Amino acid sequence: MRLTRAARLLAPVCLIGVFAAIAFGWTLTFENVPPMLVRSFQPSAFPQLVCGLIVALSILAGYNTVRHDDADNLDGIPRQFYLTIGVLIIASLVAMTLDFLLAMMVGAAGIAAAWGERRASILIGVGLVGPVLTFLLFNEALQIRFPRGVLLNIYYGW
Numbered sequence: 001m002r003l004t005r006a007a008r009l010l011a012p013v014c015l016i017g018v019f020a021a022i023a024f025g026w027t028l029t030f031e032n033v034p035p036m037l038v039r040s041f042q043p044s045a046f047p048q049l050v051c052g053l054i055v056a057l058s059i060l061a062g063y064n065t066v067r068h069d070d071a072d073n074l075d076g077i078p079r080q081f082y083l084t085i086g087v088l089i090i091a092s093l094v095a096m097t098l099d100f101l102l103a104m105m106v107g108a109a110g111i112a113a114a115w116g117e118r119r120a121s122i123l124i125g126v127g128l129v130g131p132v133l134t135f136l137l138f139n140e141a142l143q144i145r146f147p148r149g150v151l152l153n154i155y156y157g158w
């Protein structure tokens with residue numbers, strides 16, 4: 001039996017939705033909150049928010065797949081996808097070994113570069129301004145501390 005093109009395109013969307021639904025159900029059993037989130041969230045609130053976002057994006061992807069059923073869409077995965085995955089792996093390694101804030105900077109600038117941004121001023125702005133503002137929002141407004149590392153030890157005064 002051969003699947004229709006729409007069924008082949010919707011299968012990954014459905015699998016992602018099922019995974020997110022299972023993960024959402026699993027969050028209902030959480031009793032403890034990670035120390036970073038203890039002041040702001042109930043044990044299951046943040047994972048449920050993430051799962052809800054995944055389901056919403058899956059539904060949107062499914063809608064767009066059915067709505068734009070063009071044969072031209074099957075060009076393959078673009079090079080930027082693989083570059084983005086590489087940047088995320090590098091940022092994860094930086095977060096685990098050096099500093100979470102530094103990893104956010106590397107990730108933001110790296111993804112912008114992977115998707116074609118070549119102006120150094122924009123890359124520096126994206127790599128510095130966005131992560132620093134995110135850090136300040138979490139640190140000062142929400143009172144959620146990032147894991148310490150090279151840069152954050154300097155900020156917090158060792």
